[in-house]
Amino acid sequence: MNSNLKDELKAAGKRMTRTRRAVLNILETSKYPLSPTELYAMLQKDNVAIDLVTVYRNLTALKELGLVTQLELHQEGQFRYEIKEGREHHHHIRCKNCGRIVDLLLCPLKKLTALIEQETRFIVGDHSLEFSGWCPKCQ
Structure with a gap:
């Protein structure tokens, strides 16, 4: 551990x-x-x-x-x-059929977060983004 x-x-x-x-x-x-x-x-x-x-x-x-x-x-x-x-901060994708979950080891929202902070003058503490679809076994 x-x-x-x-x-x-x-x-x-x-x-x-x-x-x-x-x-x-x-x-x-x-x-x-x-x-x-x-x-x-x-x-x-x-x-x-x-x-x-x-x-x-x-x-x-x-x-x-x-x-x-x-x-x-x-x-x-x-x-x-x-x-x-x-x-690191990351998101997930989940199979709609079997429920398999995979980490997405990237965050495409960094630029959007900066834009939101600039527009609103908020400081973004966190966010979530979830994807779903069908894994290779369930396609």
Whole structure:
């Protein structure tokens, strides 16, 4: 596990519990954002003694500490979580048929964000952009 995550928890006055470590380990190795129920199923498969409520509590705490990102893919209507450490701002594309999610490791909105800030004199804190379509297997 990334030592920065441990340090950030410690700095926030939080302990690295066994369940937090297990949640963070799975999120660190996942190739796509996970729903709480997917995360719970993976923890069960790894024989981690944890209930779904504790998964939700840990995700909420980790999100509040800024260690995980919560995103909502609108076509699903549920939140998903991914590790924030070492990841650049990015967007996602989701298959409308099988639900596969792929990271888009780019953000085409940088110029648009600058234009919006110039026009409105707002400082844009964040934004979201979601794509959906059909993956190669489902085409």
